[in-house]
Amino acid sequence: MSTDDKLAMGPKDGVTYPIQVTYCGNCSMPIEYCEYYPEYDKCKQWLEKNLPSEFEKVKIGDDNPVEEEKKRQKRGGKGMIKTKKKEDVPKQVCVSRAPRGKKKSVTVVTGLSTFDIDLKVAAKFFGTKFACGSSVTGEDEIVIQGDVKDDLFDVIPDKWPEIDEDLIEDWEIKNVNYSYI
Numbered sequence: 566m567s568t569d570d571k572l573a574m575g576p577k578d579g580v581t582y583p584i585q586v587t588y589c590g591n592c593s594m595p596i597e598y599c600e601y602y603p604e605y606d607k608c609k610q611w612l613e614k615n616l617p618s619e620f621e622k623v624k625i626g627d628d629n630p631v632e633e634e635k636k637r638q639k640r641g642g643k644g645m646i647k648t649k650k651k652e653d654v655p656k657q658v659c660v661s662r663a664p665r666g667k668k669k670s671v672t673v674v675t676g677l678s679t680f681d682i683d684l685k686v687a688a689k690f691f692g693t694k695f696a697c698g699s700s701v702t703g704e705d706e707i708v709i710q711g712d713v714k715d716d717l718f719d720v721i722p723d724k725w726p727e728i729d730e731d732l733i734e735d736w737e738i739k740n741v742n743y744s745y746i
């Protein structure tokens with residue numbers, strides 16, 4: 566069989582077609598070509614009478630292309646806003662020492678959730694690591710009962726390799742610098 570024979574339209578004797586094609590009784594073309602036929606309205610009438618299920622498809626395609634496009638654009642817009650919001654949060658961990666009583670101090674860690682770290686798991690880890698009290702005290706804040714700030718620059722990157730030491734900010738130094746300006 567030559568390529569021309571394969572591509573020729575219309576049914577042929579003795580040829581089994583891989584795809585079942587439905588032919589229009591009005592224009593005798595496969596029904597997907599009806600819309601190019603000058604008497605498309607008559608084709609649709611024929612479809613309505615003889616192939617109501619195919620007629621429904623044609624009707625939907627004809628009536629709502631603009632509406633469908635609008636819906637798609639709305640959905641796409643919402644999705645983009647959601648994605649952007651997440652990336653806007655800068656990934657950084659802050660550690661600082663806060664005075665507690667005359668000689669004691671606590672260490673405050675913030676920003677762990679920007680790395681998608683479970684704060685409860687992290688608080689428990691710090692408590693075990695430093696053998697002291699440690700608890701989640703805010704939406705993205707852990708307070709460790711003890712002065713362990715300097716150790717955190719080694720401990721945090723060890724535990725969570727995605728947090729580089731450079732991504733841990735020492736808020737105390739920052740605050741001191743600011744007070745001299």
Ligand SMILES: [Zn+2]
Nearest residue numbers: 589592599608
């Ligand atoms: Zn037709």
